[in-house]
Amino acid sequence: MAEKFKEQAVVIRQEELAYGIYSMWLKTDKIAAQARAGQFISLYCRDKSRMLPRPISICQVDAADNALRIVYRVAGKGTEEFSTLGTGKEIEIVGPLGNGFPKKDKKAFLIGGGIGIPPMLQLARELTCEKQIILGYRDTLFLQEDFRGLGKVYIATEDGSYGTEGNVLDAIRENGLTADIVYACGPTPMLRAIKQFAAERGMECWLSLEEKMACGIGACLACVCRSREKDSHTNVNNKRICKEGPVFRAEEVDIG
């Protein structure tokens, strides 16, 4: 089993990429060197009235410098607190957590929707296959420049202000794209539609799921989703997203 570490990371820099969306680089001791695409870290708040750590995907890794980047949306008090941390501030983190994406050498779609886009950046950096990167936004773009040079990038916006008007599948159809494997992260309705799209075309499909978490390390069952196979841990049709996931083969999980 992969090792995980609890560390005091140090903020290298933080910037607001778009309204309420922040990019934070953290200097770690061991975590960055071990991390891979699709894994996440859990960050503790300094305000101890918020005891549970907040899970955030790893967006980019600089293993040589033992640094990692997260990109997150301010959703509540925890992420609001993180957004105030400036250069040099310390933050307690645990990681790397979860399984990460399997890396196959097949012509691929990398699909990110909204705040599901960040983990696709590190995946695009790690995969060496032919990559078509499809990014879906409501309106404001962020991170799209970072994908430049990593594959062919297609953008969809719900309001049509940039790229294809509509969602990521509209962008795939409009551009007549094909692939043998799909990797996706984003809101559940998007993942549900991608699962169906891939199944209809016989494509291998890997989805990164999100659920509210408590322990983040497989101990509390707060984060389970329904699965086809019985979980060896509980002997019911559950998978812990924090432990067996967050990345699952699409057919393994029931996302409605």
Ligand SMILES: Cc1cc2nc3c(=O)[nH]c(=O)nc-3n(C[C@H](O)[C@H](O)[C@H](O)COP(=O)(O)OP(=O)(O)OC[C@H]3O[C@@H](n4cnc5c(N)ncnc54)[C@H](O)[C@@H]3O)c2cc1C
């Ligand atoms: C594996 C994983 C990876 C994630 N990666 C990212 C990421 O890269 N960037 C990012 O911005 N967010 C990510 N999230 C979501 C992030 O964990 C939550 O937004 C965060 O915990 C909210 O904390 P808070 O204290 O600011 O808000 P809270 O006060 O705890 O909650 C504010 C609102 O956010 C909702 N919320 C809380 N936790 C989650 C969750 N896990 N999923 C969806 N909604 C939630 C609550 O229901 C509430 O409506 C990830 C979640 C998981 C499980």
Ligand code: FES
């Ligand atoms: S959050 Fe506790 S088991 Fe996943």
